[in-house]
Amino acid sequence: MRKALAVARKEFWQIVRDRRTLMILLFVPAFFLMLYGYALNFDIRHVRLAVMDREHNTDSRELLASFVNSTYFDIVATPTSMSEIERMMNAGEIRAALVIPEGMSRDLRSGRVAAVQVLINGDNANTATTVFGYTLAIVRGVSARLQLQLAGGRGAAPPIAVEPRIWYNPELQSTLFLVPGLIGFIVMISCVVSTSLSIVREKERGTWEQVRMAPIGTVSYVVGKTIPYFFVGLISAFMIIVAAMVLFNLPVRGSWPLLLFAVSLFIVGALGTGLLVSTLVDSQALAFLVGLLVSLLPTVILSGFIFPIASMPVPIRAISYVVPARYFLVALRGIVLKGIGFAMLADQFLALGVYAVVVLGLASVRLAKERG
Amino acid sequence: MRRLLFLVRKEFQELRRNPRMFPVIFVAPVIQLAILGYAATTDVKNVPLVVVDADRSPVSRELIGAFEGSPYFNVVHVTSNDGDVQRDIESRRAWMALEIPPAYGDAITNGRPVTVQVVADGSDSNSAGVGLGYATSLIAEKAAGIAMARRPAGAPAIGSLDVRIRVWFNPQLLSQHFMVPGVLALLLMVITAVLGSMSIVREKELGTLEQLNVTPLKRWELTVGKLLPFGVIGVIDVLLVVAVAVLWFQIPFRGSFPLLFGLSLIYLLCTLGLGLFVSTVSQSQQQAMMTAVFFFMLPMIYLSGFIFPIENMPAVIQPITYLIPLRYYLVIVRGIFLKGVGLESFWKDALLMLAWGLTVLALATMRSKKTLT
Numbered sequence: 001m002r003k004a005l006a007v008a009r010k011e012f013w014q015i016v017r018d019r020r021t022l023m024i025l026l027f028v029p030a031f032f033l034m035l036y037g038y039a040l041n042f043d044i045r046h047v048r049l050a051v052m053d054r055e056h057n058t059d060s061r062e063l064l065a066s067f068v069n070s071t072y073f074d075i076v077a078t079p080t081s082m083s084e085i086e087r088m089m090n091a092g093e094i095r096a097a098l099v100i101p102e103g104m105s106r107d108l109r110s111g112r113v114a115a116v117q118v119l120i121n122g123d124n125a126n127t128a129t130t131v132f133g134y135t136l137a138i139v140r141g142v143s144a145r146l147q148l149q150l151a152g153g154r155g156a157a158p159p160i161a162v163e164p165r166i167w168y169n170p171e172l173q174s175t176l177f178l179v180p181g182l183i184g185f186i187v188m189i190s191c192v193v194s195t196s197l198s199i200v201r202e203k204e205r206g207t208w209e210q211v212r213m214a215p216i217g218t219v220s221y222v223v224g225k226t227i228p229y230f231f232v233g234l235i236s237a238f239m240i241i242v243a244a245m246v247l248f249n250l251p252v253r254g255s256w257p258l259l260l261f262a263v264s265l266f267i268v269g270a271l272g273t274g275l276l277v278s279t280l281v282d283s284q285a286l287a288f289l290v291g292l293l294v295s296l297l298p299t300v301i302l303s304g305f306i307f308p309i310a311s312m313p314v315p316i317r318a319i320s321y322v323v324p325a326r327y328f329l330v331a332l333r334g335i336v337l338k339g340i341g342f343a344m345l346a347d348q349f350l351a352l353g354v355y356a357v358v359v360l361g362l363a364s365v366r367l368a369k370e371r372g
Numbered sequence: 373m374r375r376l377l378f379l380v381r382k383e384f385q386e387l388r389r390n391p392r393m394f395p396v397i398f399v400a401p402v403i404q405l406a407i408l409g410y411a412a413t414t415d416v417k418n419v420p421l422v423v424v425d426a427d428r429s430p431v432s433r434e435l436i437g438a439f440e441g442s443p444y445f446n447v448v449h450v451t452s453n454d455g456d457v458q459r460d461i462e463s464r465r466a467w468m469a470l471e472i473p474p475a476y477g478d479a480i481t482n483g484r485p486v487t488v489q490v491v492a493d494g495s496d497s498n499s500a501g502v503g504l505g506y507a508t509s510l511i512a513e514k515a516a517g518i519a520m521a522r523r524p525a526g527a528p529a530i531g532s533l534d535v536r537i538r539v540w541f542n543p544q545l546l547s548q549h550f551m552v553p554g555v556l557a558l559l560l561m562v563i564t565a566v567l568g569s570m571s572i573v574r575e576k577e578l579g580t581l582e583q584l585n586v587t588p589l590k591r592w593e594l595t596v597g598k599l600l601p602f603g604v605i606g607v608i609d610v611l612l613v614v615a616v617a618v619l620w621f622q623i624p625f626r627g628s629f630p631l632l633f634g635l636s637l638i639y640l641l642c643t644l645g646l647g648l649f650v651s652t653v654s655q656s657q658q659q660a661m662m663t664a665v666f667f668f669m670l671p672m673i674y675l676s677g678f679i680f681p682i683e684n685m686p687a688v689i690q691p692i693t694y695l696i697p698l699r700y701y702l703v704i705v706r707g708i709f710l711k712g713v714g715l716e717s718f719w720k721d722a723l724l725m726l727a728w729g730l731t732v733l734a735l736a737t738m739r740s741k742k743t744l745t
Binding site for chain 2: 018112114134142152298301306319338347
């Protein structure tokens with residue numbers, strides 16, 4: 001233990017001496033949360049919609065009203081020909097167009113299928129996918145309402161009514177969804193970045209022989225290397241959380257000790273990842289590449305930070321189980337947004353714990369081998 | 373020129389001496405493409421749904437069947453205990469819940485209106501919004517079906533509305549088409565800017581930069597010689613990524629390849645210039661890596677339009693995005709790949725990108741003169 005502390009002290013002074021690295025690790029994350037928290041949102045509201053209504057009756061007006069009332073669409077133009085729609089779409093004036101054909105009501109009333117046409121600009125596939133989903137839901141809803149009116153007369157009560165309730169984030173602000181993800185992402189990156197060079201640097205600079213000969217156990221060495229970065233990571237993580245509370249009204253509905261526990265567990269796993277990378281490679285440049293490959297992309301793409309895991313193909317979903325951020329985000333969102341306790345998150349904590357033990361264990365084994 | 377070639381050869385030898393480097397440089401892009409190509413979709417499908425069926429009648433099972441048959445939902449759990457909803461949603465086993473009240477079947481059979489509840493976990497705002505829309509319209513369809521079935525035999529037939537959705541520029545709405553060309557941009561940035569800067573700083577760290585300085589090499593030869601190998605690797609990566617994108621992901625390549633290639637060289641000018649600049653402001657490889665990751669890579673991922681559309685950003689943030697060369701390159705790459713457009717539609721982006729590259733190169737050269745004399 002004393003030896004571990006000695007390594008920690010040496011590592012700590014090395015961090016402090018490199019002012020820029022320390023400043024970057026401590027303050028830049030909170031600054032970035034501010035920048036990205038404002039910049040990023042998924043709120044697909046007010047999609048610019050052009051409408052060409054060739055029917056002009058109560059049914060078509062009902063359809064239009066449903067598009068507008070959804071708040072997802074703003075009607076910005078009423079073109080009169082397809083070529084005009086095409087021009088507006090190419091020029092980027094509109095992102096979607098709705099064409100209501102003549103005879104829609106007649107078809108509806110004579111047992112036929114009346115096809116409404118919707119055009120969506122697909123140059124951003126992610127936005128287009130969401131607009132696609134909204135469109136489908138709106139038109140189906142209107143179709144059912146019109147059928148109901150025809151079957152039971154205007155004003156008839158539907159046989160089944162829906163009472164939707166949204167928990168935890170009733171206004172569906174995407175900031176509340178994205179900010180916990182950003183916290184996880186920033187913590188992961190700064191931890192991996194700060195440790196992935198630590199051991200390979202000694203090798204590259206030729207100080208590795210000294211480490212090898214030093215009378216210190218491998219475990220003490222790993223613990224000593226990790227401790228200073230653990231505290232730097234913890235301080236930086238809590239600065240981000242406080243910044244998120246102040247700037248974005250992120251509620252912390254659960255308990256702070258539990259939050260501290262979750263963040264600590266995640267940081268240990270992230271630091272272990274960095275250390276493991278550092279023991280596997282023999283140059284700092286390679287450590288950087290591998291570090292990015294195992295931390296940056298999986299944390300952005302496979303963690304549920306931005307993209308829903310349930311929609312991914314099965315093999316990719318299987319890969320996501322080894323991404324620690326996946327568990328951390330469930331725990332973090334659970335604690336800050338849902339205010340839930342330890343029992344509900346036991347699975348996530350267990351997974352995070354197993355991950356941390358495995359990567360630190362592997363890193364120690366690798367190190368022990370390298371030291372001979 | 374001969375001296376320059378010697379230096380380039382030295383760099384390649386150093387890369388070769390590091391045998392693990394090559395596979396990573398060329399395998400990493402493919403892994404990134406695969407992950408981004410398959411996983412990065414905001415599509416909402418298979419939403420895990422918990423159903424509280426307090427009725428347990430054939431009628432309620434029919435409603436549950438409608439959800440089971442829908443590609444948008446995945447019924448994970450049917451229960452009669454409404455406490456399970458809280459538990460499943462809190463622990464994220466389910467993202468949504470459908471609650472069917474006890475008298476549901478009775479009400480439907482006897483023609484009385486009845487209300488079902490749909491709960492969505494708002495902590496995932498995007499999936500919750502889209503999922504609620506699907507659930508509501510699914511139930512509305514069911515309701516309309518019931519109302520129509522109740523009418524006496526011989527009443528006039530009622531049709532339905534259908535929507536034909538056409539997506540322009542990306543008819544199958546594959547997110548690969550959007551994400552994969554973006555990978556090209558990100559990758560070139562990582563390989564050239566970061567590795568280039570680390571390679572220069574490494575010489576500083578090991579003290580060998582001094583030795584190179586006292587050789588008869590001219591300053592520009594030293595710079596070009598250090599960066600050229602990474603430029604070459606970058607060019608190979610361009611070819612590799614385009615090949616994988618077209619052959620494996622079957623992403624349409626509608627524009628001109630020579631144009632893409634030429635503009636990629638300009639983009640490489642930006643990233644190499646950036647690498648040089650980072651190397652002049654860093655004393656150790658760790659600093660170079662931190663500076664590159666936090667000040668260049670992260671803004672590029674989030675503010676360039678790579679994932680999040682720039683037009684969704686607040687007006688204060690939008691001007692910042694003009695400082696990011698990736699922004700221009702993304703417009704160009706996506707334009708050439710997906711829309712098949714040429715210089716006539718993005719000449720402004722190309723010019724701004726060129727200006728950006730020249731500026732950063734000038735800045736880097738000025739700084740490196742100062743630090744080395």
